[in-house]
Amino acid sequence: AAPVAMVAGMSSMSKHHVIVKSGPTLEQLGRAKTFAFDKTGTLTQNQLVIQEVIPEAGFTKEEIQSDAASLETQSGHIIASSLVKGTPKDWIKPVNDLQESTGNGVSGTVNGKLVKVGKLAYVAPDSGVKKAPTTAVYVSVDGKYAGHITFKDQLRPETPATLARLRRQGAKHIMMLTGDNQDVANAIAEAAGVDDVRAGLLPAEKIEAIKGVSEDNRPVVMTGDGINDAPSLTAADVGIAMGAKGATAASESADVVIMTDDISKINDAVAISKHTMKVAE
Numbered sequence: 001a002a003p004v005a006m007v008a009g010m011s012s013m014s015k016h017h018v019i020v021k022s023g024p025t026l027e028q029l030g031r032a033k034t035f036a037f038d039k040t041g042t043l044t045q046n047q048l049v050i051q052e053v054i055p056e057a058g059f060t061k062e063e064i065q066s067d068a069a070s071l072e073t074q075s076g077h078i079i080a081s082s083l084v085k086g087t088p089k090d091w092i093k094p095v096n097d098l099q100e101s102t103g104n105g106v107s108g109t110v111n112g113k114l115v116k117v118g119k120l121a122y123v124a125p126d127s128g129v130k131k132a133p134t135t136a137v138y139v140s141v142d143g144k145y146a147g148h149i150t151f152k153d154q155l156r157p158e159t160p161a162t163l164a165r166l167r168r169q170g171a172k173h174i175m176m177l178t179g180d181n182q183d184v185a186n187a188i189a190e191a192a193g194v195d196d197v198r199a200g201l202l203p204a205e206k207i208e209a210i211k212g213v214s215e216d217n218r219p220v221v222m223t224g225d226g227i228n229d230a231p232s233l234t235a236a237d238v239g240i241a242m243g244a245k246g247a248t249a250a251s252e253s254a255d256v257v258i259m260t261d262d263i264s265k266i267n268d269a270v271a272i273s274k275h276t277m278k279v280a281e
């Protein structure tokens with residue numbers, strides 16, 4: 001496309017609160033055939049609601065929620081901020097020796113106890129505990145499984161219409177790449193209108209899923225909101241970071257940044273790209 005048309009296209013995007021970092025990105029966005037999405041915080045709302053706190057025998061609800069939320073004050077994960085928001089302020093304790101394992105969870109010392117919070121496989125792999133069929137974080141204390149906390153993960157109201165319009169705009173393949181469990185992923189995918197669901201993925205497996213998209217189905221656009229999405233945004237032909245805060249954790253790795261908390265902006269971006277390329281032909 002002519003440089004003038006490109007500049008006009010990028011300027012038009014910015015009026016829609018979409019920042020496009022380069023001309024080639026603008027061009028690829030208009031031709032994209034596969035749209036991949038992270039689930040939690042991207043197809044679903046950017047805050048989850050605590051549903052139930054379920055302690056093991058020997059632990060109390062307050063103890064596991066307090067320990068878990070204290071650690072999660074140090075994580076940028078959307079489940080982390082949702083847990084902290086739903087926990088009384090005076091339950092939050094100081095944390096030492098904090099370590100975050102991206103895509104897995106967080107560990108650290110709270111009140112002299114070694115606490116881990118996150119995925120079951122990270123927190124208590126050999127406990128024999130069954131995974132809950134809902135979005136959940138698991139907690140262990142001094143190496144012992146201590147309980148779990150379940151969350152309600154709700155679809156963004158604008159998600160189904162956004163995906164339907166993407167199909168009318170030429171999308172052949174719509175994928176969900178999530179670290180969450182298969183049951184939750186299937187339910188959200190069905191409601192959203194996703195046709196290819198990949199669940200239980202670690203950040204490296206999300207990259208593999210993107211690399212595995214066939215030549216016929218490219219370019220691939222990946223949209224995500226969190227720091228654990230950064231590698232997959234880089235692996236895609238076009239990486240889109242979304243978040244109301246403007247500079248989300250994933251923005252640096254992205255080719256496009258959606259500055260408002262509204263996934264339908266992706267339709268505007270595709271429309272403007274198509275328009276720009278046609279003008280320039």
Ligand code: ADP
Pocket residue numbers: 038039040041072075076077079080102103104105106117118119120135136137177178179180181201226228
């Ligand atoms: P999605 O890809 O759908 O956004 P993620 O891969 O970000 O999902 O997270 C999937 C799962 O990873 C969560 O359901 C949770 O079990 C676990 N997880 C990762 N990081 C954290 C954290 N800091 N705190 C709690 N859970 C975490």
Ligand code: MG
Pocket residue numbers: 038039040041042078224225226229
């Ligand atoms: Mg996410």
